[in-house]
Amino acid sequence: MDHFARLGLPVALELEPAVLDKTYFALQRQWHPDRFVAKPAEERARASIEAAALNDAYRTLKDPLARAFYLAGLRGVDLPGDGKTIDDPELLMEAMEAREELHEASTIEAVNGLAAKARSDMQEALAELANLFLRDDKPALRKALLRLRYLDKFAEEARARRANLERLKA
Amino acid sequence: MSLLEIHEPGETPLPHAGEGTLAVGIDLGTTNSVVAIAREGKPMALHAAGGKALVPSVVAYPSAGGVLVGDEARLSMVEEPRNAVASIKRLMGRGAADLHTVAGVLPYEIEPGTGETDMVKLRIGGKARSPVEISAEILKALRARAEVALEKPVERAVITVPAYFDDAARTATRDAARVAGLEVLRLVNEPTAAALAYGLDKGSEGLYAVYDLGGGTFDFSLLRLEKGVFQVLATGGDTALGGDDFDRAIAEGLFAERKRDGLTDRVDESGVKAALALARQMKEQLSDREQTSGRLELFGKPSFHTLTRTAFDAMISDYAQRTIAIARQVLADAGMTPQEVHGVVLVGGSTRVPLVRLAVEQMIGKPPLTDIDPDEVVALGAALQAEALTGGSDTLLLDVTPLSLGLETMGGLVEKIVPRNTPIPAQLAQEFTTYQEGQDAMAIHIVQGEREMVDDCRSLARFELSGIPPMTAGAARIRITFAVDADGLLTVSAEERTTGIAQRIEVKPSYGLSHDDMADMLYDSLDNAEADMTRRLLAEARVEAQRNLLALEAALDKDGGLLSSEERAALDAARARVEAAIAGEERDEINAAAEALEALSKPFAERRMDRGIREALSGLSMTDLQERVGE
Numbered sequence: 001m002d003h004f005a006r007l008g009l010p011v012a013l014e015l016e017p018a019v020l021d022k023t024y025f026a027l028q029r030q031w032h033p034d035r036f037v038a039k040p041a042e043e044r045a046r047a048s049i050e051a052a053a054l055n056d057a058y059r060t061l062k063d064p065l066a067r068a069f070y071l072a073g074l075r076g077v078d079l080p081g082d083g084k085t086i087d088d089p090e091l092l093m094e095a096m097e098a099r100e101e102l103h104e105a106s107t108i109e110a111v112n113g114l115a116a117k118a119r120s121d122m123q124e125a126l127a128e129l130a131n132l133f134l135r136d137d138k139p140a141l142r143k144a145l146l147r148l149r150y151l152d153k154f155a156e157e158a159r160a161r162r163a164n165l166e167r168l169k170a
Numbered sequence: 171m172s173l174l175e176i177h178e179p180g181e182t183p184l185p186h187a188g189e190g191t192l193a194v195g196i197d198l199g200t201t202n203s204v205v206a207i208a209r210e211g212k213p214m215a216l217h218a219a220g221g222k223a224l225v226p227s228v229v230a231y232p233s234a235g236g237v238l239v240g241d242e243a244r245l246s247m248v249e250e251p252r253n254a255v256a257s258i259k260r261l262m263g264r265g266a267a268d269l270h271t272v273a274g275v276l277p278y279e280i281e282p283g284t285g286e287t288d289m290v291k292l293r294i295g296g297k298a299r300s301p302v303e304i305s306a307e308i309l310k311a312l313r314a315r316a317e318v319a320l321e322k323p324v325e326r327a328v329i330t331v332p333a334y335f336d337d338a339a340r341t342a343t344r345d346a347a348r349v350a351g352l353e354v355l356r357l358v359n360e361p362t363a364a365a366l367a368y369g370l371d372k373g374s375e376g377l378y379a380v381y382d383l384g385g386g387t388f389d390f391s392l393l394r395l396e397k398g399v400f401q402v403l404a405t406g407g408d409t410a411l412g413g414d415d416f417d418r419a420i421a422e423g424l425f426a427e428r429k430r431d432g433l434t435d436r437v438d439e440s441g442v443k444a445a446l447a448l449a450r451q452m453k454e455q456l457s458d459r460e461q462t463s464g465r466l467e468l469f470g471k472p473s474f475h476t477l478t479r480t481a482f483d484a485m486i487s488d489y490a491q492r493t494i495a496i497a498r499q500v501l502a503d504a505g506m507t508p509q510e511v512h513g514v515v516l517v518g519g520s521t522r523v524p525l526v527r528l529a530v531e532q533m534i535g536k537p538p539l540t541d542i543d544p545d546e547v548v549a550l551g552a553a554l555q556a557e558a559l560t561g562g563s564d565t566l567l568l569d570v571t572p573l574s575l576g577l578e579t580m581g582g583l584v585e586k587i588v589p590r591n592t593p594i595p596a597q598l599a600q601e602f603t604t605y606q607e608g609q610d611a612m613a614i615h616i617v618q619g620e621r622e623m624v625d626d627c628r629s630l631a632r633f634e635l636s637g638i639p640p641m642t643a644g645a646a647r648i649r650i651t652f653a654v655d656a657d658g659l660l661t662v663s664a665e666e667r668t669t670g671i672a673q674r675i676e677v678k679p680s681y682g683l684s685h686d687d688m689a690d691m692l693y694d695s696l697d698n699a700e701a702d703m704t705r706r707l708l709a710e711a712r713v714e715a716q717r718n719l720l721a722l723e724a725a726l727d728k729d730g731g732l733l734s735s736e737e738r739a740a741l742d743a744a745r746a747r748v749e750a751a752i753a754g755e756e757r758d759e760i761n762a763a764a765e766a767l768e769a770l771s772k773p774f775a776e777r778r779m780d781r782g783i784r785e786a787l788s789g790l791s792m793t794d795l796q797e798r799v800g801e
Binding site for chain 1: 355356559566592594595655
């Protein structure tokens with residue numbers, strides 16, 4: 001059963017967070033191990049597995065980027081695992097330049113500016129994804145998703161850099 | 171006991187087992203513990219008769235024998251400091267390297283040879299004792315308090331643990347409950363329990379933070395409260411940061427002042443305990459005073475000390491800042507800003523420290539919520555959850571893993587399988603492969619922590635997957651599954667997918683208790699129970715045999731003439747055997763001797779009865795007889 005089916009949701013990139021929460025809570029009310037404390041061992045084991053699967057589905061679908069990756073996987077897009085080196089020369093160049101800028105940014109404002117740009121790039125790329133899914137353009141999807149993963153990592157690095165600068169300031 | 175929990179059918183409690191007994195909530199704290207019960211959604215802490223709810227988490231083994239817990243144990247610390255131990259929670263699932271010294275001295279005596287690769291043990295009252303059995307004494311005392319207050323047996327409990335407790339410490343807590351004869355319905359994270367008590371009480375909704383600074387642990391959790399759902403979004407903390415550190419900072423100051431004033435700087439375990447006790451008192455007084463003073467006497471040399479709030483704040487400022495840094499990280503993990511937090515609930519006695527309150531208020535930008543007693547709120551939440559688990563409820567607690575769980579891969583790197591803040595229960599798997607030609611085994615090293623290198627994480631367990639069919643390097647597909655249950659405990663299994671060789675291996679965790687230790691402890695308590703039973707049965711047998719002997723003697727005095735001299739001799743021999751048996755310790759021998767005597771004295775008893783009847787009847791008319799019968 002795929003994550004969408006498990007939560008009784010249509011297979012789609014767009015997902016209303018409130019709807020996801022509502023169905024997830026309702027299903028957890030049914031399957032959470034706390035409801036099975038006095039039940040026989042087999043029932044408890046089953047509930048634990050169901051609840052774990054629900055959590056996995058929820059966690060994946062809750063995050064827009066993880067959801068896009070998961071959906072692409074369902075559509076048969078061939079994606080390298082997390083942490084693999086970037087094999088797209090264009091993206092490699094973008095990543096190297098951005099890292100250098102971040103490394104050289106010595107003020108909180110400068111880091112904030114870079115993080116804001118990464119965020120807006122991400123929003124743009126996420127919006128574009130819907131079209132690519134619609135066209136079922138697998139090579140373009142792969143390229144866009146890998147760029148999104150990189151942008152997400154960059155935003156995380158920018159946050160860490162900012163935290164460091166704030167510590168130094170304080 | 172192992173952290174890699176495998177549920178075997180025989181080990182799980184029967185459905186409806188223990189129904190009719192009550193389930194309580196227990197906050198097993200570093201400094202104080204509390205037991206509470208909830209009825210129809212109303213929790214209350216259980217007090218000692220006419221006393222308070224807090225039980226100091228102090229255990230003493232007096233030289234006179236027995237075990238003391240709580241206030242009595244704390245009092246006995248003055249007389250026999252080496253026979254008492256406080257703050258044992260800090261040692262749950264810990265090794266010797268995790269301990270903190272004061273003036274270079276530990277407030278504990280470590281059992282030599284422990285704590286290097288296993289859980290540290292203490293030497294108290296001349297005996298090695300593990301943190302698990304010491305904690306079990308506190309749990310036993312809480313259980314007894316609950317049974318007295320509720321006038322019913324208590325066999326089940328929800329026990330709270332710091333959210334940031336790792337697997338070894340959680341397992342140790344559950345083992346302590348087992349030793350105390352309690353079935354753990356659920357281990358609930360302390361901040362989550364506090365939110366439960368707070369949220370249910372106030373009917374709050376929205377994003378809430380729980381700032382929990384206890385005696386030895388710090389937790390910060392971010393929860394979403396919505397129509398009976400308590401969803402933990404992120405949690406973080408430090409299991410070695412709390413009010414004890416404040417005490418230690420003050421105590422270090424006291425020793426420094428003594429040294430400055432030319433008093434001996436000799437320090438021993440008892441001196442450290444005395445200084446810590448004074449430090450705690452001074453700290454508590456500074457919660458509502460600007461200045462305090464105290465007297466410390468060591469080796470007959472008294473010293474007088476004053477401490478201002480300002481000086482104290484300076485001592486603990488780094489600790490307070492550390493908690494704020496952790497809180498900020500938790501907010502970042504959840505993608506939230508402090509402004510989005512509706513309210514922050516303060517939990518734990520150390521949140522009474524003014525500097526701590528101020529730091530929290532400055533971070534969140536709102537005065538913290540302190541409506542519920544910060545010492546009791548966790549136990550109240552645990553009691554609510556205990557009622558929910560046994561009686562059913564509409565509330566739903568959705569908690570997360572506090573620390574990432576992963577495996578060692580090539581070059582000492584960590585591959586994270588379950589990232590921190592993953593909702594539990596969780597079951598996540600990843601595939602690995604062999605890296606050598608014909609490799610038939612794979613060493614699996616499980617770690618917990620956020621760092622990239624294995625050496626910086628906590629090692630949880632190691633096991634080996636063997637019997638992999640020889641294949642070319644990279645051909646085998648080994649699927650390793652991490653399952654974290656609702657108590658936050660981990661099970662790891664491995665499977666070779668091309669052949670389906672599956673292994674679910676139980677592994678001894680580093681810093682955990684070994685199976686032997688746990689078995690010893692359980693057998694100890696079982697042995698004791700058995701010894702108690704044996705003693706009681708022996709006493710009963712003696713009393714019974716003695717009673718029969720006395721009755722026989724009385725009969726012989728009266729009717730001894732009914733016996734021939736041979737008969738009398740045989741009976742006397744049998745009586746002597748019973749007397750000897752009573753003096754001995756063998757219940758079986760007492761019973762056997764008593765039976766032999768009874769068999770031998772049977773003809774005598776019959777003759778006495780015949781004679782009794784004849785005497786009764788002699789000289790009576792038929793009418794008299796009828797009247798007698800009619801009486």
